[in-house]
Amino acid sequence: MKAGSGKKKGSAFEREVSRSLTMWLTGQDKEYYFYRSPSSGAVATMNEMNGDISGDIIAVKPEARLLTSKYSIECKDGYSNADVMKVFKNNKNDTICDFWKQCIDDARTSNKKGMLIFRKKGNPIIVGIEETDIVSIKIREKVAKYLVVSYDNKLPNIVFFDYITFLSNLNKEYLEE
Secondary structure (H helix, E strand, C coil): CCCCHHHHHHHHHHHHHHHHHHHHHHCCCCCCCEEECCCCCCHHHHHCCCCCCCECEEECCHHHHHHHCCEEEEEEECCCCCCHHHHHCCCCCCHHHHHHHHHHHHHHHCCCEEEEEEECCCCCCEEEEECCCHHHHHHHHHCCCCEEECCCCCCCCEEEEEHHHHHHHCCHHHHHC
């Protein structure tokens, strides 16, 4: 892999997520309501100065704050070694656990919940949110397929959904509760 190509791939994925979130919120994709954070990857430092900025995706229009005021959104793309099955092994290299820890740490710094949007090469995009979150509870009532992962290291349980299924079942009113 060429130097810097991982960052380019991450930036492209964040733009793809921004487009899909804009489409979910507005039904159109021409004018962004969400976009990648200008300093994605360095937000933890910036966050100390501005508690509202966290994660990889930010609101660029006031209407998008419906989601970003509640969630710190972390995006990860690629990572061929990331595997949810590692939760069943006593493995110190659990990439998804590391992603979730980063997501939760960033979220807690800004008094938000964590949302992890992840795609492993050759697989569909999945989204993970905290098991006790009202959005997680409401969507689990509506869909048949989801995966709950529990880590024993003081992280909240994460519920993974197919990203498209998640967005198609995410009612904006859930975010207002």
